Amino acid sequence: MAHVFEVMQEQKIVAVLRRIPASAGSSVVEALAAGGVRLIEVTMDNPEAAHLIDGLTRSPDAGIRVGAGTVMTREHLRDAVAAGAAFAVSPHWDPELWAESVRLNIPYVPGAMTPSEIAAASRAGAVMVKVFPAGPLGSGYIRELRGPFGEPRIMVTGGIHAANILDYLKAGADVFGVGGALLPAEAIRTGRWAEITAKARELVALVAGGREA
Template sequence: MKINAALADEAPPIVAILRGIETAEAVEIGEALIEAGIRLIEVPFNSPDPAGSIRAMAMALGGRAAVGGGTVTTPELADALADAGGTFMVSPNVEPAVIGRSLERGLDVLPGFLTPTEAFAAVRAGARDLKLFPGTVLGSGYIRAIREVLSPGTRIWAVGGVGIANIGEFRAAGVFGIGVGGSLYKPGHDAVTVAAKARELVAAWSDAAASEG
């Protein structure tokens, strides 16, 4: 499943970042996230066995969730992600060669940017979705300013310090989606714990959306 397919099926634009997850627990944690309403799942490539975790979740959950890889910093990692069955790539930076290879392999791309120069470089390389990272460093006012110069079709996802406490602020600033890591999952968290945190996060997103309406 690709990102837009999950969104079209009413999944909230929330990416669960499972940094440090072990392959043996990946499917159980993924099932817990889906049950709680989160259907965009990222395994960073600095996890113990990222390709194994992605492969396990893609096989078991791929019809119900978009499973991707994060910290994709080389074309070779993009290949490993695609070979494992992942459907989207997240990177901490803008590297045209990585974006290009990911697109060649049919992956959705979310390159990380901080400055306008980086944002436009990512768009020129073929990205539509951009990951503002770290999301809280410059604040929501910065997001408003960036959105004024980017094309309307460009979607900003805020990652890094964004969570229940400030979802409303970032939504009001115009972010399309968010990525949440440590406040949702840390190594050692079991499926019950992750599901409870995920439900709170989805509820906070829904509440913020309702307040805008």
């Protein structure tokens, strides 16, 4: 089985499930998968996060990878591992969290916005870093980072949507974490799963076209 970082590099889009009720989890993931998005990040600021991760890892779709996001503490990491998370993501750089991820042997994407944080994460051994919030920084920021930083791989999250995802792709971003633009709260509340599938399919097609251009 391919390593999760290679899967991320290939599939490009990670759906960020922020505070989604566990009762809607399976329907949301099925809708995303129907549109071609099979990388799922369940944020740990959801009281039901561990339960949701555990349930989603039992999906009959073997191609779905479920990870934990908004990992702020070592307890979050431990809970994520116990629930079966395939990877973990943080919005910030914390050497203690990095050390804990190594101890727990979970693929970990630390947050790293500044050049100093990216360099620190890279020296520690990070394969990928999450630049957050990417939207306010703009794709030009990613392009400039790519000058001195050929590695690690860059995941951009925060403000990514259909109108700007190609800008970030062309700027050198490797992976895209997409939340509200892919998973409108009202669509989830009212069960408009086809709308989520359509949004997923649009993003997947955009990225595929951008890679071929």
